[in-house]
Amino acid sequence: MPPRDLQPYPIAPDTTVLRSRTWDRLKFEIEYGLARGTTANSFIITGDTKALIDPPGSSFTDAFITGLNNRFDVKLIEYVILGHINPNRGETLKKLLELAPQITFVCSNPAAIALLTILGRDDLDIIAIKGGESIDLGKGHVLRFILAPTPRWPDRLLTYDSKTQVLYSDKLFGCHVCGDQVFDEGWESYSEDRRYYFDCLMAPAAKQIGSTLDKIAEYPISLYATGHGPLVKYGLMELTNLYQQWSKTQSSQSLSVALIYASAYGNTATVAQAIASGITKAGVGVESINCEFVEPAEIKAALERCTGFIIGSPTLGGHAPTPIQTALGVILSSAQKTKLAGVFGSFGWSGEAIDLLETKLKDAGYKLGFEPIRVKFKPTEMTLKECEETGTDFAQAVKKAKKASIPKAKIGDATTDRVEQAVGRIVGSMTIVTTQQGDLSGAMLASWVSQATFNPPGLTVAVAKERAIESLMHKDGKFVLNILEQGKHIPLMKQFLKPFAPGEDRFVGVNMEAATNGCPILTDSLAYLECNVQSRMECGDHWLIYATIDTGKVFNSSGVTAVHHRKSGTHY
Template sequence: MPETKQRDVQVFLINTDTTVVRSRTWDRLKFEIEYALQRGTTANSYVIRGDKIALFDPPGESFTEVFLEALQARFDLKSIDYVILGHVNPNRGFTLKTLLELAPQITFVCSNPGAIALRSILPDQELDIKVVRGEETLDLGQGHRLEFALTPSPRWPAAICTYDPQTAILFTDKLFGSHICGNQVMDEGWTIYSEDRRYYFDCLMAPHARQVEKALDKLDAFPAKIYATGHGPLVRYGLLHLTNSYREWSKQQKTQELTVALLYASAYGNTGTLAQAIARGITKAGVAVECLNCEAAEPEEIQTVVEKADGFIMGSPTLGGHAPTQIQTALGIVLSTATKTKLAGAFGSFGWSGEAIDLIESKFRDAGYQLGFETIRVKFKPTEVTLQYCEEAGTDFAQALKKAKKARTSRKTVSESQAARTEQAVGRLIGSLCIVTTKQGELSGAMLADWVAQAT
């Protein structure tokens, strides 16, 4: 087995007064579906040095020590004025706490949801936070007058993007990224990253296509020449193509014939990880997903999404033996809104008990909904095998929706035209019932499928 490279930090000057600090993982970082191409990833942080200094998005706990060592070798930490957070992740808590011990003068810059999350992650710290709402600017001096755009999504409700007109760099956080690690900082020969960028979009952005389109509309106001991404190579040479691709891919999601509403809450990120895997399985089967984080969504939004969807899936953690209040509210909306002909699904994670998952499943069954897969219950953190199962469950759910739609269409056609009976009967002979198997490394799986057709 080839020796795996050690995690390291790469520092590179990308433009006037602007440096990227790339925390590099050369092998697969985690078990989450988004890393399944196994090409490593980078956690990209940035430093702008004007009259004042701003640091963007320090990495997670696994990089705290090496990241701060690399930063201290080039900058006086006590001279950092601002830490700008494109999104707030509990995994960053240890790095931020350590950074505050070394540089207590720091002011955090984030959205209002980000400020709330930051205070919950660092409850014992006195935090100086500047909340941005989209209209503000932050003048670092020497022409670096930063502008902000709020780009929230169900998975990252605190997301913001930052634009520096002095360098025409747009700091895009999760947008336009890819999970690939290498020595190349910019995307010269950008076509080699096409597969990675599309896979990244399908895993992370496709379930939020509506919010992605809104974000793209906001970012149109910034004449960017470089996208400073949160992961992978920075986008320069393929910028226009990738921007147009995001538009096209988002539109494809919105124009799919079938849509699934995926509603969830995630206390520690585990239920959210399951939701991501299920969503990937659904979109891979050619069915659109509308993900909603019930902790951030308004009741009216939940109702609208459920009404439009052809099926719905709900996931919840169990907190103190109960489902979170937001899930209980969403469950009530679903039960009063969704017709009984819609396909349903339930999943969730738990620590010591799983009452919330049992509650959702029992309510769906009592209301007469048919379940599209066996209810998924995961104790503590999901494993690679668990996530593969979730992805397969999502695909099964999507195929069940397609089959139900085909059956409805067939019944309608036969009733309207008796002459079509022969054609319908012959058509049923074309397909087959197959067992589809997969294997990658030590991981294997199988599923029963009636949608496989013989090639001509």
């Protein structure tokens, strides 16, 4: 398959989607973690006046411009509507302007300001949408605009065509998969991808997502024309309901972390997104705050609500930008010293802003939940994985601190106590799950494992949501189940029971070899099974992973499987 191409397809009267496609993983950002390729969807409406919606980023510029020009006369495009703007789109927009200098850009007011900087021009024709405006393209296509800002995309703008009832939803309702399918026939097959996408990008902005869902509920909608992945037609109602459910669940968490940041070139925002993903995995809410676009009073209110806070900054000219300095002042004057804190940032050459934040918070008496995260230039895949694990560790520390502050209640429910003891009598084999995906590896001690099928041979393993390995065990993922031997299991148990720092190598000093699926085999185990993930089911605070077994081997035919006995069903 070609690494890049453009797939045009009519989706409504006078309306065509232009799907820029890649089967490769486009870039190292956490939302691309499933590595199933992606589509960057653009749209053109040919009323009496032509409008182009959401041209793609630089990865697709050449293929997009060539394909667009072959199918439509670019010189006749009057409007280019931008759901959001970032430097990555700059190259495509510059080429469009070379071919069609008459273009008028339509975007939100924050996007208009950024657009002038990204394109390096002050002579652009821009309609800055502030709310309630519309544009009539003729032939009944009246476009209405909906402001839908989030901390990550404070400039986000949705577009609604009143004739076709199509909502051009930008990042909302998307997912990162690539294929020939334009619409979401068999929409349930995309459930895991859409949930992963939501957890990575939308969960930290659950409050804003809820507000956006309320806004679009006022419109009759036949299709979500998403920025990525298949367009949502057949599962529209179900996906909308799921977004409402997921947003409500995230917003109602009893504990929350205020994630305060600014981002000059997008790198700090990417790091913030990875940290937020790790926090939400652990069942703690995140209130993301882009301090470039909020008043100090909003930061203060978030600090009063939160159980802990993390602040991140780029370094510009050796300093933290003014919005970060303002936010720091709010923290120092209003945040309780008992709240756990964290610091992160990205930089090009020095990183003084990170040092400033760390020093000021420590001098003020705040305890840091992790060593400050320092990212030089663009974060790598490994860096983002470490940031996610750091977020999970921080969330667990927040929960532990909160639990310690609550007086222990006396056990008064004898029935509940008996049930917990009875559940604890369910025993399981002692195993270690190991996996390897590219440069990323993972391992965990597991006793909640059971054979699930005879034909094909398959098993289930329960993985707690906050486990670092969880993000490596999605559909089509590979892993090895290493079954431990009674009497020889203690050294391996100790190795994988100890706490690991984010990004730390779990396999130092362990005897192992590579399986045919590329994952580590622990050669001191009793037996191993090479497994292929087929599906996942969300079960409370765990994911239940079903995998088929490709091959396996017993190292010691006379050995006996180590078994885990528990006294209570409330913990491992």
